[in-house]
Amino acid sequence: MLLPLVVAALTAAVVSASDPYEFDDSNTLFDRQTMVHLFEWRHVANECENFLQFNGYGAVQVSPPNEHIMIYTNDDVPWWVRYQPVSYRLNSRSGTEAQFQNMVDRCNKVGVRIIVDSVLNHMVGVGQKSDDPGHGSSGTASYDGRDGIESFPAVPYSSTDFHDPVCHGDIQDSDYQYNANNVRNCRLSGLLDLNHASQHVRNMAVAYLTSLINAGVAGFRLDASKHMFPDDLQAMLEKLPNLRADIFGTNQKPFVVHEVIDRGGEAIKVTEYIAIGRYTNFNFGAAVASAIWKQSDVAGLSTLGPGFGYGNLDDHDVLNFIDNHDNQRDDQPYLTYKNGDQYRMGNAYMLAWTYGYIRVMSSFAFDFHDQGPPNMGAPNYATGSPTFNPDNTCDARSGWVCEHRWPTIRQMVQFRAACQGRAATEIVTESNRIAFAREQNGFFAMNNADSDWNRQFDTTLPAGSYCDQYDGELKGSMCTGQTITIDNDGKASVRIPARACIAFSVISRIGGRPSPPNPPAGNFQKTAVFLQRNTQPGQNVFIRGGSAQVHQCSSGPFAQSTDPCAIPIVHNSTTPWMYATYRQWSQGDEYLDFEGEELRQGTYDGTHATGTPLAYSTNDAKSVDYQPLNKYGPDYWFVQVLMDCDKTENGWFELKGFMNGWENDIHQSSSCSGSIGGKNPLPNSNNHVAKCGAVSAFTWNSDSCIQANCRTKNSILLVVILRKDWNVIIMSPSHDLIAILVHVIVDSIGIGEKRRSVYRHRLPITESAEVLGRATGELPAHGLYRCVELATYHVQNDPRRRGGCVRVQRPVRPHFGPTPCQDRLAHLPDPLRAEPLRCGLRNQQIDRAAAQAGNWLNCYDTRCTYCGHLSAIALAAVHTGSSFWLMLIFVPYVHQCILPKSLQERSTVNQVTVLSKPSSPIRKQ
Structure with missing residues (x-):
């Protein structure tokens, strides 16, 4: 890592005006809105490739990857050593810098983002020294944490970089209620507290986070943010560069979550941090546990959201979870894997409900507080990896719990993906019972009473037979759990067993997803x-x-x-x-x-x-x-x-x-x-x-x-390039339209079925007028096109091909991120810089090319299936030579009123409006 060069560049950086949303976006794919904390995992890349990408997980919170203290006791290394840094080199118990980079690359390639647990508040505990017996480093850095010496040459930090002149001692219990300055200046349980008002300390921290951004991470969980001043954090965060454009698109800020425990009655409030990211909402898990333990009524969870009890703020402010690596080890009001079925119920509710961005915990088994992860013994005590059972759960003999692989949690993550963006409606509550629909996409009910719950519900789902995803799974056409039959009016008679849940969604419909509804008639x-x-x-x-x-x-x-x-x-x-x-x-x-x-x-x-x-x-x-x-x-x-x-x-x-x-x-x-x-x-x-x-x-x-x-004009909304190698490049200012066409291609002609469509190359077209010329007389005012390339295979050689088209019995749902990409068209190979792209298209060219491409275009129906209320869609294709086809999809639309709701509902990604960063603070709605 070239940290000195990064630091030199950062010293001259100017802190920009604050945008209270800029660090709130999770940067994950729209239909993968669940993060999993793979606590102490070593082989995260394998899990991204083999499991997470196929089950709706969008991000992984990884343990701190920097060099940390090592303490050896009784053939074990405590878990908390990862939270005592000795340098910011990427060399931890989980692997080297090269291994970290490999993991980030492989996870990003399959659409799973990396959120790094980052420790900036402190270094090691006072008195710790690298050459003391039983001590060491996960790398090669030396350190001396003795009081007054406090030397960490690999950063470098010295005694002048700590808060000792302000507070030379530990935080006292009473400080949490009455003295916010002491909580932020004094030592947390003896850990040497860094002074982030120091420009040198800020530069070191920013250089470390910048190196992680350059590696391709999506964001950070900032450990112990409660113990750092918000102004200092803001000053550091606003010096960070944007995320890598080749992965996340242009002008994207890192996702930031602050660890701030605020259960009420304390001097420090979570509201102090929401202008610079989200906060870890410990109140959510406590409320769910209280309801499941019948200390409160499950029916009350029907309003668990902003304003519920204490400390639950807006959706874009919170990271919700049932438990985390800290509180699962303490005597606190939280469910953990040791609560069995109650833990399943709590996670199922969290994954079914609409509130906030969420994180699932994945643990190793432990018997005492300090116990570290399974290890391979002396001399290095390298962390062992889980082994797996035939049902994809972790083998308990390997020492790993892997809650994220439990069948219920895995299925509920898929449920959440299927229902992403759909509101909770048709909410029904009774004593210790709650049920709700997810607006035409799913239905969930929890029965925490001691007897079965039998009643009719309005599920809002289309008619058909559905498989329960809580205690079952749809495998092909077979349901391993309860089957629920929904009538034409969306209603169903459902039985929910005592102290259990039921969940079903459009992806658990026996016979396949329901067809989209017909657009309403009218003017x-x-x-x-x-x-x-x-x-x-x-x-x-x-x-x-x-x-x-x-x-x-x-x-x-x-x-x-x-x-x-x-x-x-x-x-x-x-x-x-x-x-x-x-x-x-x-x-x-x-x-x-x-x-x-x-x-x-x-x-x-x-x-x-x-x-x-x-x-x-x-x-x-x-x-x-x-x-x-x-x-x-x-x-x-x-x-x-x-x-x-x-x-x-x-x-x-x-x-x-x-x-x-x-x-x-x-x-x-x-x-x-x-x-x-x-x-x-x-x-x-x-x-x-x-x-x-x-x-x-x-x-x-x-x-x-x-x-x-509201003037109506024609504009290009989609540009599709079908290359000679049968790769498809799709470009649009709209995420939604890209998603629609990807579904059309994948579902109708089976492109990329063997690998679920690998999306290899992405490029932003930031100068759309130069790129597309005057093909329509006026281009959308966005000024930015987003695109995605599908790696395909030649359909003409597929044995299933019938009448010029391939019909797929089981549609393949693509996993991709239609984000802006790295290069402009001008930087692409010659075939993609063809004259028609830059000089515009004449009507004769369009007409002639449309006729030539007719056979291929007839392979799928873009109008009826995916375009809903758009009554007129015109397709034109231009054969620019032997290298590729260019298709332009023209859609009449109201000026600046881009997408009808029907398109938004059919897609798997949100509409994203590209805007410049605000020049002054803006109000939160």
Whole structure:
């Protein structure tokens, strides 16, 4: 590692303005939102390749990889030696720097990210010395931790780099309640406490983290962040470079989780850290354990989310878990693997519920607190690796527990992947019982009572037979557990045994995943509504509305489908990834109506909606809250939908804001401004009056109004290159459209089935105008294309080929990350720099090429299966020579209103809006 060079560059770095979300994103693939802590594992790369990538795991938290103290006692090396650094060289009990790099490369190659447990707060315990009997280093570094000497030449640190002049002693128990400075300046259990106000200490820490970023890691769990000042942490984190663009795309910051134990009543609060990453939410696991131990009611878990009890903040602030390597060894209120079935229930609930980003623990067996992992004995006491049973669990004789491989936990991780992004709805609670659906993708129930729970539930799932994933598994067409039959109305009679759970999802449907629903009939047009309202963090704005002038509206509840006033809508707002409130409340919201919540409308971690949700927006293009349609200013809450204009009153509809009650009556008497403008066509209304197929902007409790066009234009949304070697490169500004086409290719012609489609080469196209020319007259305003290449095989040689197409009996679900990539087209081999790419395409070329490519294009149906409400999709292919085909997919779309909800629902990745870093702090919604 060239640390001196890195340090020299960092010294001149300028601390940029803080973005409170910049370290919150997990950087994992959309449908792999579970991290596993492979505590003390040595052969992590094998686990990524052989198990994690196939079971929905998206990241691994690895033990600290830096050089650490070694203490030998009774043929054992305690687990906690990994948390006493002697240098920042990558040479630990788990392996060398070369082995670490190999692990990172291999895991990233299969889409599993590496989160490094990083120890920056301290070095070894006072008095520890490398040449003392029974002591040593995992590498070659010497160290002398004697009081006043405190020498670590391999970093280098000396006695002047520690907090001794401020606090020359340990943290006292009372300090945690009354003295935050002592908690951050004094020694934690005798560990030599570094002074992060020192520029030298900061540079050393930043250089270490930078070397890990350069290796390809996705982020960090910062050990003992509670014992470091947030300002010091921010100063260090903001000096870090972006993650590697060839893996994660451009301008991506590392994921950061701070270990901050805040159970209430202490001087240090987790709220001090949420502007610089997430925090380890110890309150989550305690709440789940309390419910399963019947110290509280399981029914209360129906609202476990922001505001539940103490210390549960927003989804994008928390890392939730049932137990971790520290508290599983202490007498604390947490479930561990030693609790057996209760531990299974706790993890199953966590994996089924919607709240936060989560981590699964994977342990070795231990009998006493300090016991280290299984080892291979003297002289090095190298860590042993697990061996496996035929059912993929770990053989207990190897000393490993491997909770992440337990059948229930493995299946529930797959359940979570299948339900990712789907809100909890149809929540049912009884004494010590809870059940909920995951909006058309899954259903989960926990029965903590002493008798079976038999009742009918609305699962929201399509009709069919489903296999229980809690105590069973779907193997081919055979279910090893309970089978649940769902009727056409989504309802099923279910039996949940006492003190057990049941779970099933679209991936456990016997006979295969259900087909996507047919798009609704009607004259759907893109419609946007803005409502200006000053709010405080934690407040949310809804609207209710419909066609009330010519119809008698229903008072409900849940009568929207027969309410003559209700107008059918399909949400298609593009919002930042952290807007969990809008994303969850918008699901199942199928009407703009005056009634309020709909029967199957999604909840926000159990909190119910009170109408059609709006999302906060601003017109500041540098803000993460920016919405291109917002031309009006900050604090404009908005929603963009496809609306059935045939159900409006000659193209007009009414709406009123709702936020813990209605806004005042509106008298929209004067003419509206804007490109449409004009007088109110519904003068008797006491609501805001908006136009279907347009942008309407209003102010809370105000008669003012703006009516503007939402212009429809054609743009290239997808570029597909089919090369002569039958590799496919897909490029788009939209993650979702890439995912859709990958599914089309993989599911329909079986490309890459043998290896689940290896995605080998990725490239960002940051200058789309230069790359694609003027093929359509106007390119999307994103300015950034994302792409992915599928490694394929020649379908013409496949024996299953019928009529020019390969039909796969069991569709292969691809595992990939459609992220921006390293090189621009200009850096690719000559065939990819062909003239049509740079100079644009003439209509004659497109027409001729489309006819030539017709046979291949007919192998799959992009319109009906995957494009939902898009009624017109045009495919064109250009044969640029013998090297590759170029296909352009043209989609009519509203300017800056990129994707309808139907596309978002069919995909496996989130829509990501590419934005520049804010120049000033921004508010959290």
